[in-house]
Amino acid sequence: MRTNLRSALLCAALFCACATNTDVKQVESKLEQQKSAADSLGAQLAESRAILEEAKESQKRTEAGIEVALKNQADSKADHDVMVSKVNSLSAGLEENAHYLKTVDDKLKKLEERVRELQILTMESGMAHNQRIESLLAEIRGTAPDARKPIAEKKPEKKPEAKPPAKPEKGKAEEAAKEKPAPKPKAASAEDLYNSAYKNFLRGDYAQAAAEFAEYVKRYPGTDLSDNSQYWIGEAYANQGKLKEAAEAFKMTAKNFPKSTKAPAALWRAAEIFEKFGANEEVRAILAKIRDNYPASYEAALAEEKLKATEGQQ
Known part of the structure; x- marks a missing residue:
């Protein structure tokens, strides 16, 4: 009886021992799985943290880039404003230079006219x-x-x-x-009269010069110096400030001596005087006459340029 009881207790103990080992193994297996899962989660967490840090750094770089862009934009606007200011200054400078160049060009043209007159006088x-x-x-x-x-x-x-x-x-x-x-006495008299008028003009006695040139044209209307005399009547009047008389004398040069080389120069001088009076229609008519009747002359080029300028102002 006792032997059977012991055997039963021993079997029960052995069964319990077997059951405990199995449970332990199962628990250990679960723990390993949980540890592995924890390690995996830890790795994922670390990776997530790294990604988060990278995202933060990227955000910082983006913010820094935005700040730089905003600063550059502000600088660009400032640069643009400065550039606009410089361009405006340059434009004003160019306009001043253009005005100065036009003034110089006008002076050069007047000097060229004066040189041409002196050359004619010398000749x-x-x-x-x-x-x-x-x-x-x-x-x-x-x-x-x-x-x-x-x-x-x-x-x-x-x-x-x-x-x-x-x-x-x-x-x-x-x-x-x-x-x-x-x-013949007449030829000598004509020469003396012209030389006297010419000398008086050079001396600045324009009234006497105008009178003598007019006398020459009246007495000797068909000589080689008649057209020159008529032209210098206009210049003598102009130097006295008698602009209306000068303009009429210049127009008379072209009317009475249309084939003379003095004709386009005389018309140009008449146009200059009428421009001072504000007679723009008369000026345009004279300039057109120079351009059409004397296309090969120096004054024709000036007249063409002047006509284009006046047309642009209308």
């Missing part, structure tokens, strides 16, 4: 002096036979045998006089 003066010299030489050659005549008449009284008769000598003198006749 006219040279021509006048050459004509005067030729006239004097002609007078000398024409009067030489008469100057020798008294000598030929006196010598036969002293030595009649050494000299030919007076009549043949007189015939030679007459032939020489026919070959080289003395200049």
Whole structure:
């Protein structure tokens, strides 16, 4: 009886021991699984933290980039404002330079006109002096036979045998006089009148110069210097401040001497004077006449440019 009881207790103990080992193993297995899961979660947590830190850094970089962009935008606006200011300053400077260049160009044109006038004056003066010299030489050659005549008449009284008769000598003198006749008084008078007017103009006696040039045109309307005289009447009036009379004199130059080289220059001077009076229609009409009637002249190019400028202002 006791033996059976012991055997039963032993079997029960052994069964309990077996059951406990199995449970322990199961628990240990679960613990391992939980530990593994915990480790996995820890790794995921660490990875998540790393991602979070990276996100924070990225956010910081983005914020920094935004700040830089905003700053650059502000700087760009400031730079843009500065640039606009500089451009405006440059534009104003360019306008001033353009105005200055136009002023210089106008002065150069006036200087060119003055140089051209001086060249014409020099040429006219040279021509006048050459004509005067030729006239004097002609007078000398024409009067030489008469100057020798008294000598030929006196010598036969002293030595009649050494000299030919007076009549043949007189015939030679007459032939020489026919070959080289003395200049006509009118030509010399015209030359003297023109030279006197020209000298008075150079001296600044414009009233006397205008009167003498006008007298020249009246007395000698068909000479090579008639057109020049008419032109210088206008210049003499202009220098006296008589602008209306000057303009009419310049227009008369082109009217009476349309083929003269003085015609386009005279019309241009008339246009300048009418522009001072504000007679814009008259100015445009004169400029068109220069352009159409004298296309090869220097004044035609000036007139074309002036017409374009006035058309742009309308």
